[in-house]
Amino acid sequence: MSRFPRYRPFAVVAASAIAGLVFAGTLDWQGIGFSSSLAKDTRQAQSAPAAEDRAQEGLRRETLAIVSASGRHRFEVEVAETGAARARGLMFRRELAADAGMLFDFRQDREVAFWMRNTLIPLDLLFIEKTGRIAHIARNAVPLSEELIPSRAVVRFVLEVPGGRAAELGVDVGDVVQGPTIAAASAEN
Numbered sequence: 699m700s701r702f703p704r705y706r707p708f709a710v711v712a713a714s715a716i717a718g719l720v721f722a723g724t725l726d727w728q729g730i731g732f733s734s735s736l737a738k739d740t741r742q743a744q745s746a747p748a749a750e751d752r753a754q755e756g757l758r759r760e761t762l763a764i765v766s767a768s769g770r771h772r773f774e775v776e777v778a779e780t781g782a783a784r785a786r787g788l789m790f791r792r793e794l795a796a797d798a799g800m801l802f803d804f805r806q807d808r809e810v811a812f813w814m815r816n817t818l819i820p821l822d823l824l825f826i827e828k829t830g831r832i833a834h835i836a837r838n839a840v841p842l843s844e845e846l847i848p849s850r851a852v853v854r855f856v857l858e859v860p861g862g863r864a865a866e867l868g869v870d871v872g873d874v875v876q877g878p879t880i881a882a883a884s885a886e887n
Contacts, residue, residue: 760801787802800858812847825850
């Protein structure tokens with residue numbers, strides 16, 4: 699018998715509510731097969747060979763700048779704009795240059811959550827509003843972890859960079875990320 703039997707119904711209700719949000723498309727979990735729109739993409743991404751550690755083919759690349767109190771920091775990023783590209787993300791990569799990363803564009807403002815399944819390197823996840831403002835930073839996400847990393851805010855983008863890089867550069871919540879994709883989103887009504 700559980701030491702806390704009266705809390706068990708709460709856990710079931712909470713899990714059901716989260717699952718309902720995922721199925722309804724309100725909450726999008728990068729890489730998790732619960733979302734009907736990501737299930738197929740996730741299965742394809744997970745079927746990739748573990749030794750495959752190169753960049754995704756066909757992704758657009760662009761230069762971003764993170765503007766912080768310590769200066770302007772340039773990154774060359776791949777842009778994940780499709781469900782398949784977002785589901786795959788940086789899975790299976792064995793290294794990532796200090797000035798490299800991946801920008802996830804969800805094409806709408808919403809709360810998101812990520813995990814590190816099949817991701818072999820630690821990452822900093824910068825959760826970014828449509829305007830480019832950093833709303834939350836998850837620092838040094840643990841490789842291969844299936845623990846959910848929530849955005850904690852409504853965001854349009856997520857930027858993944860090498861783990862520890864945000865702290866090295868003095869990047870913090872409230873700083874701004876600039877680039878062509880973010881500028882185009884900011885210009886939308």
